[in-house]
Amino acid sequence: MKFLTRRISLMLLGCVLLVLQGCATVTNPDPRDPWESMNRSVYKFNDALDTAAIQPAAKAYVAVLPSPVRTGIHNFLGNLGDVWSMANSALQFKGQATAETFMRITVNTFLGLGGVLDVASEMRLEKRKEDFGQTLGYWGVKPGPYVVLPIFGPSTLRDTLATPLDMKGDAVQQFNDQAARNVLSVTRVMDVRSGLLQTVDVIKAAALDPYTFVRDAYLQKRENDVHDGNPPARFDYTESETP
Numbered sequence: 679m680k681f682l683t684r685r686i687s688l689m690l691l692g693c694v695l696l697v698l699q700g701c702a703t704v705t706n707p708d709p710r711d712p713w714e715s716m717n718r719s720v721y722k723f724n725d726a727l728d729t730a731a732i733q734p735a736a737k738a739y740v741a742v743l744p745s746p747v748r749t750g751i752h753n754f755l756g757n758l759g760d761v762w763s764m765a766n767s768a769l770q771f772k773g774q775a776t777a778e779t780f781m782r783i784t785v786n787t788f789l790g791l792g793g794v795l796d797v798a799s800e801m802r803l804e805k806r807k808e809d810f811g812q813t814l815g816y817w818g819v820k821p822g823p824y825v826v827l828p829i830f831g832p833s834t835l836r837d838t839l840a841t842p843l844d845m846k847g848d849a850v851q852q853f854n855d856q857a858a859r860n861v862l863s864v865t866r867v868m869d870v871r872s873g874l875l876q877t878v879d880v881i882k883a884a885a886l887d888p889y890t891f892v893r894d895a896y897l898q899k900r901e902n903d904v905h906d907g908n909p910p911a912r913f914d915y916t917e918s919e920t921p
Contacts, residue, residue, distance in 0.1 A: 710824050711893060713825065717824065717826040718826075721826050721892075723828060724828065724829065727829070728878075732871055733878075736872040736875060737875065739871075739872050753790070753795060755862070755865070755866050756796070757786045757787065758793065758848075762808075762847045763779055763807055764808075766808035767779055767806065767808050770813055770816045778803050781798065782803045785798040785801065809840065810840040811834070811844070812900075815900075815904035821834040821835070821836045823835050824893055824896075825838050827841075
């Protein structure tokens with residue numbers, strides 16, 4: 679775990695250095711994305727890596743494993759993810775969400791064959807995804823500039839700083855056997871990417887600028903996540919003469 683955290687820290691330091699290089703080359707940036715030049719470069723790197731390796735692996739994952747098996751894997755990984763979501767719900771003093779997520783974990787672990795079956799959703803126990811970036815946002819920490827991280831993809835400065843703790847709190851990283859941790863980590867990437875195969879293709883085909891589309895969608899989603907789907911209203915001064 680210490681080795682993994684150290685590698686993530688070095689990666690984030692590298693991102694900061696890239697940021698310092700990218701700031702001087704940006705002209706008239708979006709206020710939320712002052713490091714657009716650097717971000718676009720990292721976005722292109724991630725897209726090339728995805729096209730060359732991750733997307734083909736995800737397609738093979740879908741081709742080899744039947745849908746019921748993939749669903750069971752998705753449920754199992756989701757049950758592990760609920761542990762960190764519960765912890766962050768507690769850090770945000772969301773009593774009901776914490777209790778319901780605890781019940782989800784208990785029900786799916788003991789009645790759902792370790793989480794392979796999502797019995798809790800059938801019992802209408804809502805699934806909530808919470809991370810430490812959301813917790814910081816809940817307590818008033820602003821998102822800061824938009825950042826595209828190598829491999830990890832879209833983020834913000836706040837969420838980037840929260841990433842090492844999110845990884846440390848990940849239930850997958852608590853497995854003592856390193857081989858098991860590696861297999862679960864790779865399987866999670868395949869699970870997430872396989873679920874986005876059609877979505878990514880549509881974005882690339884339909885969006886005039888996929889980078890801008892992804893950025894705007896991500897920032898809107900994160901704001902909704904922090905405010906549980908009810909972000910504060912923002913007054914548009916261009917629509918009225920009265921500020």
